[in-house]
Amino acid sequence: xxxxxxxxxxxxxxxxxxxxxxxxxxxxxxxxxxxxxxxxxxxxxxxxxxxxxxxxxxxxxxxxxxxxxxxxxxxxxxxxxxxxxxxxxxxxxxxxxxxxxxxxxxxxxxxxxxxxxxxxxxxxxxxxxxxxxxxxxxxxxxxxxxxxxxxxxxxxxxxxxxxxxxxxxxxxxxxxxxxxxxxxxxxxxxxxxxxxxxxxxxxxxxxxxxxxxxxxxxxxxxxxxxxxxxxxxxxxxxxxxxxxxxxxxxxxxxxxxxxxxxxxxxxxxxxxxxxxxxxxxxxxxxxxxxxxxxxxxxxxxxxxxxxxxxxxxxxxxxxxxxxxxxxxxxxxxxxxxxxx
Amino acid sequence: xxxxxxxxxxxxxxxxxxxxxxxxxxxxxxxxxxxxxxxxxxxxxxxxxxxxxxxxxxxxxxxxxxxxxxxxxxxxxxxxxxxxxxxxxxxxxxxxxxxxxxxxxxxxxxxxxxxxxxxxxxxxxxxxxxxxxxxxxxxxxxxxxxxxxxxxxxxxxxxxxxxxxxxxxxxxxxxxxxxxxxxxxxxxxxxxxxxxxxxxxxxxxxxxxxxxxxxxxxxxxxxxxxxxxxxxxxxxxxxxxxxxxxxxxxxxxxxxxxxxxxxxxxxxxxxxxxxxxxxxxxxxxxxxxxxxxxxxxxxxxxxxxxxxxxxxxxxxxxxxxxxxxxxxxxxxxxxxxxxx
DNA sequence: GTTAGCACTCTTTTGTGCCGACTGCTAACT
DNA sequence: AGTTAGCAGTCGGCACAAAAGAGTGCTAAC
Numbered sequence: 001x002x003x004x005x006x007x008x009x010x011x012x013x014x015x016x017x018x019x020x021x022x023x024x025x026x027x028x029x030x031x032x033x034x035x036x037x038x039x040x041x042x043x044x045x046x047x048x049x050x051x052x053x054x055x056x057x058x059x060x061x062x063x064x065x066x067x068x069x070x071x072x073x074x075x076x077x078x079x080x081x082x083x084x085x086x087x088x089x090x091x092x093x094x095x096x097x098x099x100x101x102x103x104x105x106x107x108x109x110x111x112x113x114x115x116x117x118x119x120x121x122x123x124x125x126x127x128x129x130x131x132x133x134x135x136x137x138x139x140x141x142x143x144x145x146x147x148x149x150x151x152x153x154x155x156x157x158x159x160x161x162x163x164x165x166x167x168x169x170x171x172x173x174x175x176x177x178x179x180x181x182x183x184x185x186x187x188x189x190x191x192x193x194x195x196x197x198x199x200x201x202x203x204x205x206x207x208x209x210x211x212x213x214x215x216x217x218x219x220x221x222x223x224x225x226x227x228x229x230x231x232x233x234x235x236x237x238x239x240x241x242x243x244x245x246x247x248x249x250x251x252x253x254x255x256x257x258x259x260x261x262x263x264x265x266x267x268x269x270x271x272x273x274x275x276x277x278x279x280x281x282x283x284x285x286x287x288x289x290x291x292x293x294x295x296x297x298x299x300x301x302x303x304x305x306x307x308x309x310x311x312x313x314x315x316x317x318x319x320x321x322x323x324x325x326x327x328x329x330x331x332x333x334x335x336x337x338x339x340x
Numbered sequence: 341x342x343x344x345x346x347x348x349x350x351x352x353x354x355x356x357x358x359x360x361x362x363x364x365x366x367x368x369x370x371x372x373x374x375x376x377x378x379x380x381x382x383x384x385x386x387x388x389x390x391x392x393x394x395x396x397x398x399x400x401x402x403x404x405x406x407x408x409x410x411x412x413x414x415x416x417x418x419x420x421x422x423x424x425x426x427x428x429x430x431x432x433x434x435x436x437x438x439x440x441x442x443x444x445x446x447x448x449x450x451x452x453x454x455x456x457x458x459x460x461x462x463x464x465x466x467x468x469x470x471x472x473x474x475x476x477x478x479x480x481x482x483x484x485x486x487x488x489x490x491x492x493x494x495x496x497x498x499x500x501x502x503x504x505x506x507x508x509x510x511x512x513x514x515x516x517x518x519x520x521x522x523x524x525x526x527x528x529x530x531x532x533x534x535x536x537x538x539x540x541x542x543x544x545x546x547x548x549x550x551x552x553x554x555x556x557x558x559x560x561x562x563x564x565x566x567x568x569x570x571x572x573x574x575x576x577x578x579x580x581x582x583x584x585x586x587x588x589x590x591x592x593x594x595x596x597x598x599x600x601x602x603x604x605x606x607x608x609x610x611x612x613x614x615x616x617x618x619x620x621x622x623x624x625x626x627x628x629x630x631x632x633x634x635x636x637x638x639x640x641x642x643x644x645x646x647x648x649x650x651x652x653x654x655x656x657x658x659x660x661x662x663x664x665x666x667x668x669x670x671x672x673x674x675x676x677x678x679x680x
Numbered sequence: 681g682t683t684a685g686c687a688c689t690c691t692t693t694t695g696t697g698c699c700g701a702c703t704g705c706t707a708a709c710t
Numbered sequence: 711a712g713t714t715a716g717c718a719g720t721c722g723g724c725a726c727a728a729a730a731g732a733g734t735g736c737t738a739a740c
Binding site: 038039040041042045059060061062063 | 712713714715716719720721722
């Protein structure tokens with residue numbers, strides 16, 4: 001069966017209505033609120049068609065229709081109208097970013113907070129460090145006999161509290177020299193390029209090969225899994241939505257959302273070119289629960305993708321609003337990160 | 341009415357039983373499982389006495405008894421037997437602390453994780469920075485024309501990513517000199533002492549008074565509210581306990597536990613000399629919900645109190661287990677922090 | 681002080697009937 | 711061929727009643 005124009009329209013209404021009311025949609029309510037020029041019987045046969053196509057389901061024989069996962073996908077892809085933020089909401093976003101904008105992570109943390117408040121869903125984000133990030137400054141700072149702090153300033157942010165071991169035998173002057181050499185070698189290069197240097201340590205370095213190795217492994221850790229920071233806000237927001245009245249569902253949701261590893265897994269995705277990415281219902285074997293949707297956007301700083309931010313919530317999510325909030329926050333985020 | 345010996349014993353059993361079963365305790369079950377040499381009628385009259393004293397309550401006329409908040413307080417204070425960890429549990433704790441012990445916060449984060457896993461409750465902690473903490477090293481590191489990173493190494497941890505503004509007009513050499521002067525002045529002093537210096541800036545500093553002011557305000561921020569870091573683990577664990585089947589209760593709980601400010605408020609307490617502190621049921625106006633208990637211990641590094649860690653959960657908490665886990669973790673924590 | 685026995689209370693469970701909300705189908709209409 | 715009114719059928723939800731079960735408080739006797 002093919003999707004006629006009227007079927008599309010009806011499907012759109014069903015999804016819209018279900019998203020706002022959380023109640024199965026009946027043929028009668030469609031004719032009353034929306035398609036006033038046909039009878040409910042007509043709508044019923046259309047609904048039956050949509051159900052046959054796998055776009056709608058019924059909870060029981062005598063209940064209204066509920067969108068299937070496929071229907072949500074179609075909805076966000078083709079049916080959904082573009083939402084607009086009210087000026088009030090726009091101002092709310094702007095004001096939220098006025099303070100604390102010195103550090104990438106705190107900016108994103110802020111974004112997550114705003115998104116959660118405006119959408120009433122759990123908001124999440126991660127900030128990673130790409131191989132393309134360029135090193136602007138690098139320094140080694142001894143603070144104990146055998147311990148030093150490695151500081152790397154990049155375009156976006158900087159490595160913090162990266163402790164490295166150093167040989168006790170080295171004098172402060174030697175450390176300084178090593179630091180200088182490393183700095184000369186690394187500054188201006190991207191992490192990826194630096195990694196390649198690993199093999200060809202030049203002569204002048206033989207003295208400092210221990211310290212060099214420490215720095216390299218710190219960098220590898222930084223651009224690897226451990227360098228990813230994850231942010232969450234509004235963990236409990238899920239409880240505001242009636243489909244999560246069941247304690248088991250909440251538990252499942254929270255177990256994913258409060259587990260940084262699982263969350264990272266969900267957020268780190270390949271589609272880095274798509275502006276807004278909507279994933280509806282986790283597939284088998286994925287960490288995203290099958291009854292959850294994830295709407296994300298990517299953000300970049302100095303032209304390099306830094307991470308992802310977005311919203312995780314029930315399938316019956318207000319995609320329209322979520323998308324416009326993410327876009328709104330994205331614009332401001334872009335502004336801020338450009339000026340850094 | 342005074343608390344006879346038998347009443348104490350019965351009360352202890354009621355609390356024990358209620359903690360493990362989550363069911364109101366009946367006179368019959370007491371004679372069956374515990375006081376086998378008297379009849380249920382006898383126990384009933386004792387229970388009536390305990391109820392009159394405000395230690396037990398009934399949900400309705402024909403239900404068993406449930407401990408009151410007073411009873412819990414009496415229980416943890418006098419009645420509760422000391423629990424012991426199994427060797428399995430002790431090993432679990434030890435193993436968890438094997439890796440990542442370089443930084444105070446990650447150690448405590450680790451502790452929180454272990455506690456939550458072993459007790460099956462939500463575990464929280466905070467790490468603050470006291471005025472008594474001594475500065476071991478201080479340095480200023482310019483990374484942009486008008487921005488620098490202030491690094492302060494203390495006995496326990498170090499200030500991370502503290503950005504300060506610096507005047508563009510200053511040369512690198514001047515920054516270095518300022519840094520040296522500040523270092524000379526501050527190293528070896530505690531934050532509290534440093535704060536006092538604020539007024540009497542000596543002559544040689546007049547050139548660098550901007551930078552000095554930045555450093556001072558960073559330090560003040562650090563030992564003030566913003567320098568406190570809060571850790572949480574197992575936010576969803578509360579759902580494992582039947583008294584939190586109600587979505588509203590969960591929401592209330594989560595709204596406290598996921599709000600860093602509220603959580604800090606709950607954790608920051610004056611009783612810093614008590615090893616283990618048990619607070620049962622939040623009073624009116626407090627952030628701790630009235631149906632929650634908080635069991636905490638304080639930890640210190642280099643003799644200075646650093647923070648608090650503990651468990652937050654339902655009134656019907658397995659205090660015995662929680663206390664032993666906190667003690668077990670505390671011992672290892674102490675070991676680790678001593679060797680830093 | 682203790683106990684058996686009993687009446688009483690209150691919750692929980694089960695069953696029944698009824699209402700209302702929808703649907704699917706059919707036969708008639710345009 | 712598409713649309714519609716009408717109607718039977720299905721199912722959830724609700725109210726109500728009855729019965730079962732758990733536990734208590736009281737009393738009279740030991």
